[in-house]
Amino acid sequence: MLGTILYAPRDVRCEEVPEPKILHPTDAVVRLSASCVCGSDLWPFRGLNDVTSPMAMGHEYCGVVEEVGSAVTTVRPGQFVVGSFCISDNTCPHCRRGFQSSCQQREFMTGAQAPLARVPLADGTLVATRELPPDDLIPSLLATSDVLGTGWYAADAARVQPGSTVAVVGDGAVGLMGVLAAKQIGAGRIIAMSRHNTRQDLALEFGATDIVSERGDAGVDRIKALTDGIGADSVLECVGTKEAMTQAILCARPGAMIGYVGVPHGVELDGQWLFFSQTGMMGGPAPVRRFLPHLIDLVLERKIEPGKVFDLTLPLADVAEGYRAMDERRAIKTLLRV
Amino acid sequence: MLGTILYAPRDVRCEEVPEPKILHPTDAVVRLSASCVCGSDLWPFRGLNDVTSPMAMGHEYCGVVEEVGSAVTTVRPGQFVVGSFCISDNTCPHCRRGFQSSCQQREFMTGAQAPLARVPLADGTLVATRELPPDDLIPSLLATSDVLGTGWYAADAARVQPGSTVAVVGDGAVGLMGVLAAKQIGAGRIIAMSRHNTRQDLALEFGATDIVSERGDAGVDRIKALTDGIGADSVLECVGTKEAMTQAILCARPGAMIGYVGVPHGVELDGQWLFFSQTGMMGGPAPVRRFLPHLIDLVLERKIEPGKVFDLTLPLADVAEGYRAMDERRAIKTLLRV
Numbered sequence: 001m002l003g004t005i006l007y008a009p010r011d012v013r014c015e016e017v018p019e020p021k022i023l024h025p026t027d028a029v030v031r032l033s034a035s036c037v038c039g040s041d042l043w044p045f046r047g048l049n050d051v052t053s054p055m056a057m058g059h060e061y062c063g064v065v066e067e068v069g070s071a072v073t074t075v076r077p078g079q080f081v082v083g084s085f086c087i088s089d090n091t092c093p094h095c096r097r098g099f100q101s102s103c104q105q106r107e108f109m110t111g112a113q114a115p116l117a118r119v120p121l122a123d124g125t126l127v128a129t130r131e132l133p134p135d136d137l138i139p140s141l142l143a144t145s146d147v148l149g150t151g152w153y154a155a156d157a158a159r160v161q162p163g164s165t166v167a168v169v170g171d172g173a174v175g176l177m178g179v180l181a182a183k184q185i186g187a188g189r190i191i192a193m194s195r196h197n198t199r200q201d202l203a204l205e206f207g208a209t210d211i212v213s214e215r216g217d218a219g220v221d222r223i224k225a226l227t228d229g230i231g232a233d234s235v236l237e238c239v240g241t242k243e244a245m246t247q248a249i250l251c252a253r254p255g256a257m258i259g260y261v262g263v264p265h266g267v268e269l270d271g272q273w274l275f276f277s278q279t280g281m282m283g284g285p286a287p288v289r290r291f292l293p294h295l296i297d298l299v300l301e302r303k304i305e306p307g308k309v310f311d312l313t314l315p316l317a318d319v320a321e322g323y324r325a326m327d328e329r330r331a332i333k334t335l336l337r338v
Numbered sequence: 339m340l341g342t343i344l345y346a347p348r349d350v351r352c353e354e355v356p357e358p359k360i361l362h363p364t365d366a367v368v369r370l371s372a373s374c375v376c377g378s379d380l381w382p383f384r385g386l387n388d389v390t391s392p393m394a395m396g397h398e399y400c401g402v403v404e405e406v407g408s409a410v411t412t413v414r415p416g417q418f419v420v421g422s423f424c425i426s427d428n429t430c431p432h433c434r435r436g437f438q439s440s441c442q443q444r445e446f447m448t449g450a451q452a453p454l455a456r457v458p459l460a461d462g463t464l465v466a467t468r469e470l471p472p473d474d475l476i477p478s479l480l481a482t483s484d485v486l487g488t489g490w491y492a493a494d495a496a497r498v499q500p501g502s503t504v505a506v507v508g509d510g511a512v513g514l515m516g517v518l519a520a521k522q523i524g525a526g527r528i529i530a531m532s533r534h535n536t537r538q539d540l541a542l543e544f545g546a547t548d549i550v551s552e553r554g555d556a557g558v559d560r561i562k563a564l565t566d567g568i569g570a571d572s573v574l575e576c577v578g579t580k581e582a583m584t585q586a587i588l589c590a591r592p593g594a595m596i597g598y599v600g601v602p603h604g605v606e607l608d609g610q611w612l613f614f615s616q617t618g619m620m621g622g623p624a625p626v627r628r629f630l631p632h633l634i635d636l637v638l639e640r641k642i643e644p645g646k647v648f649d650l651t652l653p654l655a656d657v658a659e660g661y662r663a664m665d666e667r668r669a670i671k672t673l674l675r676v
Binding site: 094098102157245257260263265267268272275280282283284 | 431432435436437439440495566567568571578583591592593595598601602603604605606607608609610612613614615616618619620621622623625
């Protein structure tokens, strides 16, 4: 079959790879309905994470179970499933407390930019739907696997409440999903920071009430002006750079929480500054599994359409172009037909 | 009158100072029932904060109102009052959200190691009791002003819940008050990290269920062992050093919150490490005013006795010895008769 391998920065290839097999009794093999490129795939693509050996890319997935290992009891061949990018047993103490992304058996999914993928710990990781979903819902169901789940976690970690004033730093796919999540949770005001017309439009469609196109100090000043000088109750930091984190902290009112889901690169926080800003922080890889049943229901009931975040669809063979388009910000997020 | 002035590191003097007067219509002057030395007074005493000009020391206070400015409406001469070490108007947006320690008009109290003190923004800062309290409750009422309020905020910021497993880093007066707060909130297990017998005894008296005397990696290992390898649900960081903060993060389970109330000195947090530890953080100067009515009630109803944290009582004239005893850890906290 075809699969996606990153050999070195900017060298991502679609090439013949072996089909995945059941390796452990707790595995499943899933025939993917679609796949996609994640913003986090751009870190190694850009050389900002080391690429020490060829990497099988892709960690967002949904599809139909092809085969399960002998110990798998909750999903069976023929069922449609969505799984988190974080593999979890969903039974360990961390999972039971809702932090499946720190599962004691955690693995990170790989190899899902392909037609078939092996999913370890299938019982703990996969959520099956009652019926096969209609094709037009596939992009939105795929989105729940990571990008929506991560935006949702940002809102959850930032403790967005009904009526909250929320600022979203980052207009990538995760930031836009953060807007959607804040809207669903009932935020009263959602300020999206974005300089790009198409992303601004999508943010507004997902529920943003205000757009701030300024960055840095000017962006902070705008948010302060929009909030009567108070700052936001919750800030979603969906980038991971020092600039984005600094902006997030400066936009927050004292006592606010920042939910940060962009993997920090070059971010150092000065303890005393954070102390006197009185800003709370909660982040990390998103425990998507916690939210997945709810998010799948919202999609199946057509209450949300996170799949709109895909503005470029390519055949798997053109995966390299999918990376480049996102790297150059020509595309928000690339869907791959597998 | 006598007052306490810090001239330089280790040079703290009790000497004749002018009596405080009403300077603004919103001020009150309070005749203090007692005063005390705070752990944070030791930062400049030890030269870890700059002392650029003589500092009027003391910010914990309770006593009887002597005089009020013309704009003060909620307290009157003759009433017994307790106030927070953070001066606040209690009406600004930050105060209304419970973060009076980041009040838009915030000042930090000074000059309270003396018989009389001026309290700015009296209406927003002071809480009056219905009657004059009995003398034996004065130490506990004094404790609500900062040390108990700060320990309580640590527990609140760390989101201690009924049944939680709580670790307390730091066996200074604030850490011990954190133990008391966690107990009152209903924590199921309270692990106090302490190497000193007298402090261990007091921690147990305040509600600690376990004592860990190891520090560093060994301390973290002990806490992991006590929690079936999971880590604590909530960690109270009551020191402010890099070692204490690192220990707090390593003791926390994924998804836990750290409430940090020791003013960070030399603490830098690596964003990516914090991200993957999945530890939440909330800290800052304690919004004691938020908790003060409840804490005063608990003391007046004799449900808690935070005043036990004072293990040395000296006349104000001997204030320098009070500082030295705390600096050398001969005393947990010094009460001053004024």
